[in-house]
Amino acid sequence: MARRSAEWFGAFGRAGMTARSWVKNQGYSDEVFDGRPVIGIGTTWSELAPCNAHQQRLAESVKRGVWQAGGFPLEFPNMALGETLLRPTAMLYRNLLAMQAEETIRANPLDGLVLLSGCDKTTPGLLMAASSVDLPTVMLTGGPMLNGKYRGTEVGSGTAVWKAEEDLVAGRITQEECYFIESCMSRSNGHCMTMGTASTMACIVEGLGMQLPYAASWPAVDARRYATAQRTGQRAVELVDADVKPSDLLTREAFRNAIRVNAAIGGSTNAVVHLIAIAKRVGVDLSIDDFDADTREVPTLVNLAPSGKYLMEDFCYAGGLPAVMKELGGLIDGAVNTVSGATVAENIADAEVHDRDVITPFDEPFQAVGTGTAVLRGSLAPGGAVVKQSAASPRLLRHRGPARVFEDVDDYYAVCKDPDLDIDENTVLIIRNAGPKGYPGMPEVANVPVPKKLLDRDIDDMVRISDGRMSGTAYGTVILHVTPEAAAGGPLALVRDGDLISIDAAERRLDLEVDEDELARRRAAWQAPENPYPRGWPRLYVDHVLQASDGADLDFLVGGSGSYVPRDGH
Template sequence: MTRKKPEDLRSARWFAPDDLRSFGHRSRMNQMGYDVAEFAGKPVIGIVNTWSDFAQCHAHFKQRVEDVKRGVLQAGGFPVELPAISVSESTVKPTSMLYRNFLAMETEEIIRSQPVDGVVLMGGCDKTTPGLILGATSAGVPAIFMPAGPMLRGNWRGKVLGSGSDAWKYWDERRAGNIDAKAWNEMQEGIARSYGVCMTMGTAATMTGITDAIGMSLPGSSSIPAADSTHLRMAAACGRRIVEMVWDDLTPTKIMTRQAFHNGIVVAMAMGCSTNAVIHLIAMARRAGHDISLDDFDAASRKVPVIANIRPSGDKYLMEDFYYAGGMLGLMSRLREWLDLTQINAAGETWEQSLAGAQVYDDDVIRTPENAIYKEGALAVLRGNISPNGCVIKPSAAAAKFQRHSGPALVYDSYEEMKKNIDRDDLDVTEDTVLILRNAGPLGGPGMPEWGMLPIPKKLVKQGVRDMVRISDARMSGTSYGACILHVSPESFVGGPLALVRTGDIIDLDIPNRTLNMRVSDEELAARKAAWKKPEVKYERGYGWMFSRHIAQAEHGCDFDFLQTDFGGPVPEPAIN
């Protein structure tokens, strides 16, 4: 591999020439107190930091960025912090997914417009990981991802709590009258004990794990708990490593091959991944120029079992347990037969090298394939006359009796309508009913909110019911569980068949055969379609207006059409003079 020389650095275009423009660039760096010797001829490393006072999972990034800077300086680089929008899953409304592409665009443009030679991407909370990777891929400079890490285990009255999963679980107990306000408040204070992302196998742990597996972070870094001192050392190591990646010109597309994304899918299936993995990984792959589809996920699901015994697919353990049981490297060491170990990662190694010596220290936390907690992968892709373009379910986190199910539909046209009526004592519903929520997809939400884990009707909760079949064009939190069918495409808001289902229609679900249908004739569906009226787009200005006109459907990754690699030619480097 030919290493760059100082004059080959991208930042040299700003700082090296003896002309008026570069005089201005250097003098403005002097203005901030930097001597020319501190930055000239050295890799300038942008640290894209998604910290904010509302980013609960990234609360430590205000300090952790200093560890990254320390590593950059140790390796002879010059670090600069570049703040980016923080899309907190907990507080951003109507959904953080609305702003994933905003973060991707911002990341791409701040990299392209500034004199940086490489970037460290600081993310973790759900949409920040794919958003940062999408932007860095399109910008094309060397990049390494620094994961936020999972928070510590929650605790309540001697019980171990998992964020998200136990919130949903115990909220049903509260609705059933089994938990009082005092206990609920105690749980609220004990379920999120430290900074870091959800410590269940939610979307955050899923996406940082996938990013690890496709090679964009230091091998095994995704499972390090945020509060562990190893996390500080890992942050500094990211800073050191990105400097070497710049000299070697190790850009994202050299790491993220089609085979690398298949490695990511294999790991996702074995982890018991979030359903959100499908949307984000497809978008990331397409930015890198690879046509990964729902079929790639379903093919992997047929052969790769779930071996990470982590909630919600697992019944007991959390990410802290996963890390101390061997973490990502331990998991991958048990997936060798399905992985392409010739692929390289951000460490500059092949996975064969990175997995040398990897071990599992607890066979109940990270199972062997022969002793899997679910014999197939975490996700299944369904098709039929409700979702001809595909939809997904997480059967590993659903009640086994719903592998095959038929029941009458109960349809809600909006989240507000559902919320208003779901707790009515006179609701005409049984455990066999199929709850349906529509107009909650990429356009309908807007932004495809995490409404897909529809609440069990209060009437049934009081009877002890804790799972039932639910269908929507929405997403659900990766910490959620149950027989929830999601990402129905085309979405109802654009006239997909979900818009045509009526209360009382019989719905047939067959997970083993990957089908989802309504017992309605083609002739009747055609008549309903002719009577259907298109809803009005909800945004008339700003980012939402742009989103509404350019967002792709779920099976295409919900990226903007104009950001895809086949939309137009590559963006040129900015003119300096």
């Protein structure tokens, strides 16, 4: 079979000499240009993205597998998106990573890909790129950190931060204790070991069939992750030989499996935005309503923080994702093909649950059917909003209360410690202008802490509503992704202090109890904000980003252009 890379390395004359000669300056001999598959190993390694800082070692293991299978590995960098350091939010740059990786892949002599990701946005960003180029691809996520250990207890990354912040504000711990907790929380390479967005997307990619079985849960420092990396390199060569591309695997049935996986693991609400964006790259019709409809029969089986008490290391030893998928039985489509070369049913046939407190039985689940991500609609969210029911307080999933509106998250933080703040436990906090256009980038700011005056009364949850996102490591009754967002003129922009808001998660309702005539007057007075950015990526982003319900991709990036092949030596 003619290789795409042969258009570079097999070319005659100047074009071939240029391609081969400059690669030889790295010490490669002539036989690497003999027509073997060239496998690009795309990493998001960076010391500015701590979760991904071990990818260089992973890449070396992948290369070993590529060589063993008769391929030629070439490593290349991609934009690193570390949620912990990058400001204003890594989500602002997910689409830029996807575009940069797509163009790098398309413009170079690559026949297949291994894509190494880790922190939240690197996984969907790279898969969006691969889906648009559609070359044979295997993904490998970097793996979770080891469990945090603090004074005889286990602490989970992210989730422990929110809890420590509450305790610090309430005066239950000191700043010095916070320093100690943060060191206990991050004690190895890897991404968050809670079921945050990084762990969620690792499981999602495995659930989609784009990552080898068990690869989502091996700890980052476990030798078996590096053995999996070696096998991943081998599989990339085999996929090229078999001409199996993402478009062959990312079917609607694969996305349905992933949606149900997300519900069963108590996964992050961020999976909604990312999966829709990926689906649009391969032409699969996926909407936020699918996340509701396809999870109505799915219980939460995994007892992991933030919804439960265990962490990813425990999940790994309990059986990992194949055990969960097997436990879901007929809710998983076993006929779906995967990058392993086997079907889902074949991948999970021998899976076993080794700890029933971590992965619970289907008929005795950790949380009952109907506690996954719910999609709410109504006069406040005509385009939809989402709530992670498993992380919310059940008593607040049906609630009616007066709004207290904050134009942005900074306005809230300026007053949240004020003992005279005019709120109580019935108040509905509105944090707006945190959507894709409004912030910009749709940051993880929706889960603002409960005001100090309520924490002092031991009230640790209240309804919060926003057009932004929240970290998958967070918890609380937080209604997210309200669409259309405030900056796009959605009803959220029209809410005023004191307006009554009603929530009924069981009925999937989110309503603003203001009559239409009054809303019409407010709408007529509302003015759309101008793009405040004169140039660069933020300018392009704000002008072209889609709403959360459409995956928050850029409008001109939806779909794919395939893989460019040079002609006539150019």
